[in-house]
Amino acid sequence: MTRLLPDWFVERINPVPDEDDLPVSTLELFFDLIFVFTVAQFTALIAYDPLMGLIQTVLMFGFVWWIYAGYAWLTNVIPPERPARRTLLLCAMAGWLVIALTIPAAFKEEGGVWIAVGLLVVVLVHGLMYLQAARAFGPVFIANLVAVAAVFAAELGPDGVWRYALWAASAVIVWTVPIWHGQRGLNLHPAHITERHGLVVIVALGESVVAIGIGAAGLPIDADLLVAAVLGLAIGACLWWSLFVHDLPQTEHALTATKDAVKRVRKVLVGLSYAFIPVLVGILVTAAGLKHAVGHAMEPLDLASTLLLSGGVALFLLGTAGLRASMPLPRAWERVVLAVAVLALAPLGLVNTALQLGAIVIVLVAGLAVERKLATRAPKPAPSE
Structure with a gap:
């Protein structure tokens, strides 16, 4: 597979020789703090309307958690030790902020497509970085993009059952990946x-x-x-x-x-x-x-x-x-x-x-x-x- 990013931007990945030599970096801690805002938005949805808020939270959280956990896997195999990697993670953080800001409006008429745009940013950054370390991630990357397309369709379509069904589809798409992907070619510390x-x-x-x-x-x-x-x-x-x-x-x-x-x-x-x-x-x-x-x-x-x-x-x-x-x-x-x-x-x-x-x-x-x-x-x- 040809490299998807130029060499001057992302250098060739070297495997980490010792699992004990991979501490969690301060940038990863900074990255995790965005989840505070995301969690607060989901909590507010549930507190405002327990039944519908919980349904909406489960549907959105299914996709959001898959991608967020994916960043833990990403920095596990590609430590953010170089400027290019840190810059990409900072770009992803901007995408996560957009997601968090737009969660309350995702199931409303005024929601627009901004939550889908935020998801597209974080999926692209995640996938392009992960492919530098593991070619086996390619099919997973494609599935993530298909799930983002389902979210775009949900937000561009009419409010109501259509939106709920497409958000559910996005979660099903990503969480069924391990069923058909053999997990070979991946490794975790x-x-x-x-x-x-x-x-x-x-x-x-x-x-x-x-x-x-x-x-x-x-x-x-x-x-x-x-x-x-x-x-x-x-x-x-x-x-x-x-x-x-x-x-x-x-x-x-x-x-x-x-x-x-x-x-x-x-x-x-x-x-x-x-x-x-x-x-x-x-x-x-x-x-x-x-x-x-x-x-x-x-x-x-x-x-x-x-x-x-x-x-x-x-x-x-x-x-x-x-x-x-x-x-x-x-x-x-x-x-x-x-x-x-x-x-x-x-x-x-x-x-x-x-x-x-x-x-x-x-x-x-x-x-x-x-x-x-x-x-x-x-x-x-x-x-x-």
């Missing part, structure tokens, strides 16, 4: 790819704290505000603990122990891409629920808000269960049981907001404590091959 996906979750968890601040704007400083805010932070801390204390470190070890490059890529796809959809959507849904809860701790919530709070946490836990099952890590079923227990707490919010928030915290803390006790008694799993 375990420590870097695990850390990059973890950083996205940290950014999203930070958005749940931002949601508390937004919900508190203009409210009096009283128990209604402070109790809900502190309990909301406690829920976020439990979600952090459930993923980062054991699961992500063990995920890195499992990927490192998987010496076959194709098997490793497939584990990343299932565990850090597919399973992270409910993880991240769960954070968005929880943050939307917290926006409604802050300032109303001593009052009952409406049904939609109670479902957002418990349902968001349950989605997150189900995503971590998927991560465990994909590596594989032990006791994925524990997270399913914990998710069901948290979801069962939703009716408490109809009585009192603080009661539901407090019950979620208690169940999460108790569940994580039981997990820790069981983990200390169980034998260590055999290394993956």
